[in-house]
Amino acid sequence: GESVGLHLPTLSVQEGDNSIINCAYSNSASDYFIWYKQESGKGPQFIIDIRSNMDKRQGQRVTVLLNKTVKHLSLQIAATQPGDSAVYFCAEKSGAAGNKLTFGGGTRVLVKP
Amino acid sequence: DAMVIQNPRYQVTQFGKPVTLSCSQTLNHNVMYWYQQKSSQAPKLLFHYYDKDFNNEADTPDNFQSRRPNTSFCFLDIRSPGLGDAAMYLCATSRWGTDTQYFGPGTRLTVL
Numbered sequence: 001g002e003s004v005g006l007h008l009p010t011l012s013v014q015e016g017d018n019s020i021i022n023c024a025y026s027n028s029a030s031d032y033f034i035w036y037k038q039e040s041g042k043g044p045q046f047i048i049d050i051r052s053n054m055d056k057r058q059g060q061r062v063t064v065l066l067n068k069t070v071k072h073l074s075l076q077i078a079a080t081q082p083g084d085s086a087v088y089f090c091a092e093k094s095g096a097a098g099n100k101l102t103f104g105g106g107t108r109v110l111v112k113p
Numbered sequence: 114d115a116m117v118i119q120n121p122r123y124q125v126t127q128f129g130k131p132v133t134l135s136c137s138q139t140l141n142h143n144v145m146y147w148y149q150q151k152s153s154q155a156p157k158l159l160f161h162y163y164d165k166d167f168n169n170e171a172d173t174p175d176n177f178q179s180r181r182p183n184t185s186f187c188f189l190d191i192r193s194p195g196l197g198d199a200a201m202y203l204c205a206t207s208r209w210g211t212d213t214q215y216f217g218p219g220t221r222l223t224v225l
Contacts, residue, residue, distance in 0.1 A: 032212045043117075043203050043216035044156065089155055093212055099144050099163070101214060103155035 010108045013084075019077040021107045023090035026071060030092040034101065035064060035075045039086045047075070047088075077109075085111045116140070117217035119204050125223045126194050134189040134220045136204030145187040146214065147179060148203040156203055162187060163209055191222075199224045 013019045025033075031052040036044035050057045050064045050073075057064050063076040073090055087108045091101040117138045126132040136145065143164050148156035160169045162181045176198070178190040191198055201221050205214040 034213065036216075041219075041221070043119075043205075043219045046213060046215065049213060099161070099207055099209065099212070099214075100158060101212075103157075106153070106155055 012110045013080045015111050015113050016079055019080045021075045021088050023073040023104050025092050027094055029094040031095055032093040033073050034091050036089045037086045080111050082111050117206055117215055119217040119220050123221045127225050129193045132191050134202050136187045137185050138206045140206055142206035142208045144207045144209050146205040147189045150201040150203055194224045196224050
């Protein structure tokens with residue numbers, strides 16, 4: 001079946017550096033993508049989303065890039081801080097799936113002081 | 114603040130003893146979801162409600178049931194919890210026609 005997956009399970013980043021988290025998806029009909037941050041023992045927290053008619057969207061210290069040609073999504077975090085340590089999930093939705101999201105496997109980001 | 118609330122945050126039950134988890138929301142969203150999340154895994158959708166219309170995922174065991182008495186509340190009932198049902202259970206909401214789902218803090222279920 002269709003799936004969304006991540007390349008790296010764990011990413012160690014020096015505080016102050018930029019982080020890049022990657023996500024591959026396989027459903028060419030996906031039209032909406034979203035990134036969540038999940039801290040230990042908490043529910044996923046919305047970070048940023050993007051629709052398939054865009055290739056870049058920026059938020060506060062975060063940027064999402066979408067490359068539909070190679071079905072690749074990335075989340076960039078600028079000036080990574082200790083509070084950014086968490087597991088990050090990408091998820092996608094296609095119009096045929098109604099409101100259902102398909103989640104990727106998650107990447108753990110560890111920020112080193 | 115508008116939010117998704119889950120109670121209890123931690124639940125311990127015995128093998129085979131029915132348990133109910135609760136979710137409430139003040140967002141007035143018409144779609145509510147229940148996910149199961151095991152350690153180091155992505156959330157797995159169990160079922161969702163669009164208003165009172167229940168939508169079960171094909172691979173959700175019959176052991177898992179849900180009730181939505183009104184817009185604000187949704188319950189997850191596990192009729193006979195097994196050791197394999199120990200997990201974090203997440204409730205989420207969205208407004209039909211929009212795509213963003215908002216999650217609650219989760220209930221950590223332990224089965225003894």
